[in-house]
Amino acid sequence: MIxxxxxxxxxxxxxxxxxxxxxxxxxHIEAQKVTALRGPSGSGKTTLLxxxxxxxxxTEGRVRLAGEDISGLPERFLTEIRRRRFGFVFQQFNLIxxxxxxxxxxxxxxxxxxxxxxLLERAEELLARLKLGHRRAAKVEWLSGGEQQRVAxxxxxxxxxxxxxxxxxxxxxxxxLAREFMAILEALAGDGRSILLSxxxxxxxxxEVVDRLVEMRDGRIVDDR
Amino acid sequence: xxxxxxxxxxxLASALCVLALAASAPFAVExxxxxxxxxxxxxxxxxxxxxxxxxxxxxxxxxxxxxxxxLFVFNAEKMSGMFVGAMCAVGTLNVNxxxxxxxxxxxAVFFLxxxxxAINHVDSCARDYPLVRxxxxxxxxxxxxxxxxxxxxxxxxxxxxxxxxxxCCGSLFSEGSPTLAAEAxxxxxxxxxxxxxxxxxxxxALAAWHGWRGGRGNVSAYALATASALAFAATxxxxxxxxxxxxxxxxxxxxxxxxxxxxxxxxxxxLYLPLFVAxxxxxxxxAVQPFAGRESLRGIVPAFSRHLAAVAANAFxxxxxxxxxxxxxxxxxxxxx
Amino acid sequence: xxxxxxxxxxxxxFTLASLARRKTRNLGLLFVYTVLxxxxxxxxxxxxxxxQEAARVLANSPExxxxxxxxxxxDLIPPGYIEKxxxxxxxxxxxxxxxxxxxDAVTKANYTFMVPAQGAPAGGEIIVGxxxxxxxxxxxxxxxxxxxxxxxxxxxxxxxxxPQASELVSxxxxxxxxxxxxxFFDYPAGHYTxxxxxxxxPLEVRNVALKLAAxxxxxxxxxxxxxxxxxxxxxxxxxxxxxxxxxxxxLAFGILAWDKASGLSAEEKREIGILKAxxxxxxxxxxxxxxxxxxxxxxxxxxxxxxxxxxxxxFAASLFGPVLKGWAVxxxxxxxTPQIDGLQVATLFFFTVVPYAAAVLxxxxxxxxxxxxxxxxx
Numbered sequence: 001m002i003x004x005x006x007x008x009x010x011x012x013x014x015x016x017x018x019x020x021x022x023x024x025x026x027x028h029i030e031a032q033k034v035t036a037l038r039g040p041s042g043s044g045k046t047t048l049l050x051x052x053x054x055x056x057x058x059t060e061g062r063v064r065l066a067g068e069d070i071s072g073l074p075e076r077f078l079t080e081i082r083r084r085r086f087g088f089v090f091q092q093f094n095l096i097x098x099x100x101x102x103x104x105x106x107x108x109x110x111x112x113x114x115x116x117x118x119l120l121e122r123a124e125e126l127l128a129r130l131k132l133g134h135r136r137a138a139k140v141e142w143l144s145g146g147e148q149q150r151v152a153x154x155x156x157x158x159x160x161x162x163x164x165x166x167x168x169x170x171x172x173x174x175x176x177l178a179r180e181f182m183a184i185l186e187a188l189a190g191d192g193r194s195i196l197l198s199x200x201x202x203x204x205x206x207x208e209v210v211d212r213l214v215e216m217r218d219g220r221i222v223d224d225r
Numbered sequence: 226x227x228x229x230x231x232x233x234x235x236x237l238a239s240a241l242c243v244l245a246l247a248a249s250a251p252f253a254v255e256x257x258x259x260x261x262x263x264x265x266x267x268x269x270x271x272x273x274x275x276x277x278x279x280x281x282x283x284x285x286x287x288x289x290x291x292x293x294x295x296l297f298v299f300n301a302e303k304m305s306g307m308f309v310g311a312m313c314a315v316g317t318l319n320v321n322x323x324x325x326x327x328x329x330x331x332x333a334v335f336f337l338x339x340x341x342x343a344i345n346h347v348d349s350c351a352r353d354y355p356l357v358r359x360x361x362x363x364x365x366x367x368x369x370x371x372x373x374x375x376x377x378x379x380x381x382x383x384x385x386x387x388x389x390x391x392x393c394c395g396s397l398f399s400e401g402s403p404t405l406a407a408e409a410x411x412x413x414x415x416x417x418x419x420x421x422x423x424x425x426x427x428x429x430a431l432a433a434w435h436g437w438r439g440g441r442g443n444v445s446a447y448a449l450a451t452a453s454a455l456a457f458a459a460t461x462x463x464x465x466x467x468x469x470x471x472x473x474x475x476x477x478x479x480x481x482x483x484x485x486x487x488x489x490x491x492x493x494x495x496l497y498l499p500l501f502v503a504x505x506x507x508x509x510x511x512a513v514q515p516f517a518g519r520e521s522l523r524g525i526v527p528a529f530s531r532h533l534a535a536v537a538a539n540a541f542x543x544x545x546x547x548x549x550x551x552x553x554x555x556x557x558x559x560x561x562x
Numbered sequence: 563x564x565x566x567x568x569x570x571x572x573x574x575x576f577t578l579a580s581l582a583r584r585k586t587r588n589l590g591l592l593f594v595y596t597v598l599x600x601x602x603x604x605x606x607x608x609x610x611x612x613x614q615e616a617a618r619v620l621a622n623s624p625e626x627x628x629x630x631x632x633x634x635x636x637d638l639i640p641p642g643y644i645e646k647x648x649x650x651x652x653x654x655x656x657x658x659x660x661x662x663x664x665x666d667a668v669t670k671a672n673y674t675f676m677v678p679a680q681g682a683p684a685g686g687e688i689i690v691g692x693x694x695x696x697x698x699x700x701x702x703x704x705x706x707x708x709x710x711x712x713x714x715x716x717x718x719x720x721x722x723x724x725p726q727a728s729e730l731v732s733x734x735x736x737x738x739x740x741x742x743x744x745x746f747f748d749y750p751a752g753h754y755t756x757x758x759x760x761x762x763x764p765l766e767v768r769n770v771a772l773k774l775a776a777x778x779x780x781x782x783x784x785x786x787x788x789x790x791x792x793x794x795x796x797x798x799x800x801x802x803x804x805x806x807x808x809x810x811x812x813l814a815f816g817i818l819a820w821d822k823a824s825g826l827s828a829e830e831k832r833e834i835g836i837l838k839a840x841x842x843x844x845x846x847x848x849x850x851x852x853x854x855x856x857x858x859x860x861x862x863x864x865x866x867x868x869x870x871x872x873x874x875x876x877f878a879a880s881l882f883g884p885v886l887k888g889w890a891v892x893x894x895x896x897x898x899t900p901q902i903d904g905l906q907v908a909t910l911f912f913f914t915v916v917p918y919a920a921a922v923l924x925x926x927x928x929x930x931x932x933x934x935x936x937x938x939x940x
Contacts, residue, residue, distance in 0.1 A: 013267045046938050055839060055935035059265045072263045074273050076843060077352050079934070083841030094836045094937050097829070098583040108840040110576065113568035155840065167938055228802030230606060231905060233809075234912035241920050274931040277844050281927060285919065296912065299905045307791050487904070 001031040001163070001194060002052055007061035009047055009219075021047040023219040025061070029196060030212075031162070034189050037198040038205045039216035045198035046167055048216070052196060053086045053165045054078040083108060087156030091168040093148045095140040095155075101127070101147075102136045105154045112159070119158070126154040130184065146177040153184060164188065166197040170204055178203050185209055231300035232382050238293045239375035245282045246368040252279060253361035262353050276357070279364070280345055286371070287338040291501070294331045297378075298482055301328075304385075314482035323381035330374035335501070336508055337367055343509035344516070347529050351521040359516075414467040421463030425545045428452040428507065432538035435510065440531030446514035449534060453507025456541060460500050460548075468496070468548050471555035495547050503540030506533045573850040574857075580833070581854060591822050592862055598815050599866025599914050600873070601808060604881065606906045607874045609801035611898040616793040618899075620786055624657075624758035625767050627784045628774060636782070641752030643778075650759075650773050652766035658754035660743050664708065664736070669697045673734045675743060682739045687721040691735040695723045710746050718742070805913065812913060816921040823925035831932060838934035847930035855922050859915045867910070875900045 007025040012018050022044045029035055029052065037045040050056040051063060054070065057078070063071040070081060087108075095104045105123045106116075127133045130150040135143060140151060149169070156164055166185075170178035178201065186209045189195055199205055205213055215223035252275055261269055301314035301324070308320050318324030341363055348356035412420070431452050435445035464481045472484050472492060484493035510533045517526040581588055629636040630643065644658050661676040673694065683689055690700055700706060700720050707717045724735060743749060759774075761767050764787070771783040826834075834847055842850075873881065875898055933939075 010267075050935040050938055055938065056933070057265045057270065071265065073352055074262070074354060075270075075934075076349065076845070079838075079841060079843040082934075088839060090839070090937060092937075094832075094839070096833055096836060099579060103579070107576075107837070108842075110572035111569060111842055111846045113565040113572065115568070116572075159841065228806060229798050230801050230805050230913075231909045233802060233805060234909045234916075238912060238916060241916065245920075274844070277848065277931065278924070278927040281848055281923060285923060289916065292908075292912070296905075296908050299908060303905050307795055 001066060002029040003062075003064040004028075004048075004051070004058075005062045005064075007048075007051060007058045007063070009044075009051065009056070010059045013059065021219055022051070022058070025219075025221060027214065027221065027224075029163075029194070031194050032192050033211040034185070034195040034197075034209050035212045035214065036205050036210045037196070037214050037216055038200055039198075040200065043216040044219040045216055047219075049165055049167055049196065049198055053088060053163075054082040083111065083159060085162050087159065087161035087164045089149070089152050089156050089164065089166040089169055091171050093152040093172075095148060095151060097141050098139060100137050101132065101140055101143065101151045101154075104140055104151055105158055108155060109158050122160075123154065123158060126157055130154060145172055146180060149173065149177070149181065150184070157188075161193075163194045163196060166195070168199055168201075169197055170199065170201045175203065182207050182209060229300075229304070231296060231303070235293055235296055235300065236379065236382065238289050238296075239378055242286045242289055243368075243372050243375050245286055246364070246371050249279045249282060250365060250368055253364045256361045257358050260357055262357075273354075276349075276354075279361075280342075280349070283338060283342060283345065283364070287335065287342060290331060290335040290338060294328070294335060297328060297331060298485060302482055302486065313480050313486075315480055321381060321384040323377050323384060327374070327378040327381045330370075330377050334367075334371050334374050336505055337370065339505035340509055340512035341367060343512050343529075343533070347513050347516065347522060347525050350525045350529070351519075353521050355519050355521050356516055412462055412466040414470070417463050417466035420459050421467075421548070422545065424452070424456045424459035425541050428456040429538050429541050429545075432507065432534040432541070436531050436534040436538065440510075440527035440529070440534060441517070443514060443517075446510050446517075446530060449537065450508050450511025450514070453504050453510075453537060453541075456507070457500065457504040460544060463548065464496065468551055471552045471557050474555055474557040476557065492551060496544060496551070499540040499543040499547070503537050503544060506536040506540065509533050510537065569846075570849065570853070573846065574853050577850055577854045577857065581857065584827075584830075587827070588858065591819065592858060592865075594815060594818060595858065595862035595914070595918070596866040596869070598811060599863050599910070600869045601811065602805065602913050603867045603870030603910055604873050605801055605804050605808070606910055607870055607902070608898075609797045610903050610906050611874065611901050613794055613797045614901050615898060616797070617790060620790050620793075623786055625761040625764075625786050626759040626771060626774070627786075628757040628759065628778070629782045629784065630756075630778075631780050631782050636756075638750070639754040639757060644754075644757055647757070647774065647777060650770055650777075652761050652763060652770055654760045654762055657758045657760075659756055659758055660740065660749070661755050662743075662747055666708070671697065671734065673736050675736045675738060675746070677740050677743050678737050683721045683737060685739045685741050686718060687739070688718040688742075689722045689724060689735075689737040690720055691724045693734050694736065708746070710748075712748055716742075716746050812917050816917045819918050819921040820925060823922040824928060826925075826929055831929070832937065834929055834932045835934070835936040838932055839937045844930045847932075848926060851922075851926040851930065855919060855926070859918055863911070863914060866914075867907075871900070871902075874898065 004025050004027045007022055007027075008020060009022040010018060010020050025044075025048060027048075037048060039045050047056075051058050055078075057073075057075075058071055061071065062069055065081065065085070070078065073081075096107065099107075102120070102123055105126065106119045109119050124133070124136070127136055130153060132147060132150050132154070135147060135151075140148060143151065149172075169181055169185075173181060182204065185195060185197075189209055197204065204210070213223075213225045214221055215225075256272055256276075259268065260272060298314055301317040305313050305317045308317060318328060341360070344356060344360055344363070348354055348360055428449070431445060431449045435442065435449050438445055440446075461481060464484070465479050469478065469480055469484055470476060472489055473480075482493070483489065484496065485491060486493075510530050513526050513530060513533075516522050517530070519526075628639075628647075630639050631637065639658060644656060647656060657679055659677070659679075661674060664673045664675050665671075666673055671693075688706075694700060698706060700723070702720055702722060704720050705717055706720065707715050709715050718738070724737075738746070744751065759770065761770050767785055767787065771785055774781060774783045837847060838844070878898070
């Protein structure tokens, strides 16, 4: 589904504090599989996620999505691809305070201009599936950590993406909630959705749900199982 | 005579437009020199992001120009009371040699900005931004034109001297001042009517043809653009020589501006708004056509061109319909049959 | 197009919600913005109303007034003068007028005593304007005494009161008969104050004036259109000066708007980052911010304009009146007729919304180009 070849990514290019977060990555992320990136902080996991998810462009190298080279695309088109094909669950959940759970969930669909009725229907479906229906009107800051994450998952799924990308999804959860998250993940994987996540939580990386484990260090892939 | 509120507002708007384009000039040069869509460098990313700023700025300039054209005419109308012999906006614009050039320059800048935005639109629909250098080179051409238009406007306002009583005693100070041409020169009604309907009809037909061909084809595109410009001229001529007469119900009052007045129910806006939209759309068809052959624009230009042709056809039809309705409503009999 | 509209509706929805969430932050700007619109709108509304009022006053005055000059000062019209004018083509009527001012020590006000061309009251009777009716508590058939400049007391009976509608023109008017007028002011017989000519065709006025000047070298013709033009120009000029002075305020406001728009709170920056990460395009964020600016502008414009309207037409422009009215331009006491003019509103829009838009444009763009991956790195 996504092929990365000879990817390098620099920050502060051309300045004193220039540093290469990724340094020669070749990776093929397969469809309908759960892939996990593991590595210490600073190993380049998150940067790799941003490149795969079209949040950023590589400094060098090629990214191919379903055969098409997207590494040189302007941000305008990367955003379009991102909106349509990827859903994100962030470590800090990143919900917008002051809005209800439902409003947060339909936010990624605003730029598509779909009819509101259709959006709300789909949001309700997702809420019901993640057992959050009773919290739909609650402001997100009143929700518990686990509920917030489930809202974030609903939001990631509203545009029906092919690939769900999760960055350290269990870092802010206790073991009980982390297990709950893995259960949700398993259900989504069961639907045939591709999932890419980064984590250094053994509960995640050691889980049976994960089909493939990619080990990273210093911006390079050191192990791929 | 700069201390008139509307004049200050107009000069402010012009200054802002010139400033906006002046600020974008160095960036335009940088784009032309450094743009490299294939590069993943941070500099390229910054350049790309800055294009958003300049598209927004240009849209702002376009809107401001349109509003300024209206305010300019509005103001000329109001100031006509201050000049001996000026009955309406035409008189005010004739007070010195810069009046009509200033108005024409404003209208020209409006159409040029619209054409630039059309090119900008097709360019940003294509994944490789194929026209980015051309676009910014054109921006560099547009900047001095805008500055020129602002300069003419300033000259016009600087040169305006109201004929007012200068001491506390009234006197006939304005004895020697020549009477201003209060009426614009115009064609005879009958040929003007022919010209108006024939040109508009041809333009609408060309737009329909261009649309029917799916927005493809150099001939139809350039013909439509040319016809649109002619239709604009023909409509203005038509308004001068017969539409205004019917609206004012007066056989000798040829004025393109008085129809904007509240006395005539602001009918002019109904006429001018579709005319400007139609002309801008028609000209834009011509503006994007040279790039239809580019690899990444193959699908984009015809689709947009078709859309523009539809807008032009409808808006020109609307213009003709409104003019006809005005004639229909009028009690003036201009042509004996 | 439909899609575009739907998208804009979503963006407006979001903007409204986000404005509501940051009430206090936006209220400050809204307040300053409203005050600015209020000041500028007060100035323009007031001067426009003054212009209109002047036009109304002059609408009923004759096209040409002829005064006689002696040593550069204006003097009475001697007997036989009017005949010297003779027949001038285009002049419909010639009329010698009698009028003057009278200072009433009781009310400390100036009245205009006048002999009307038609319908003059009988000797010893007067017709008074509504202002006099109020200030002196007069009614029909009351008697009133004025001490003339020569010291004699004259008593008149009020025959009628002029209608309220034309207040500005007639408020301080006292109409009386020819004889009463001459007796009261000790006016020499056969002399008049000035001569009024009415000319039907506005294009003829100038020619008439030229012929007058030729026939009577010591006469000074005053044309209505010139007086009107002068008034309009004076008011415009005053308005322009005040606006130019207020441009410092506009500039300060622009800087404030720039500062507010670029000083996004950490919370707001994070929000934009989130929106971009979950699939909003830079253009979407710019549009969203544009709607925000438009909503703030329209609200401020409406509030400021309504406040200014109330200020000018219900509270007699107590804040700016003295600057704009100037001295002796018009009668000191009058009620303005509410009047809104398209050009004024358009100009006002240029003075407030355009600077605001220009000031926030760059900050909006800066906010909109937030890195979409910032939320993952932070």
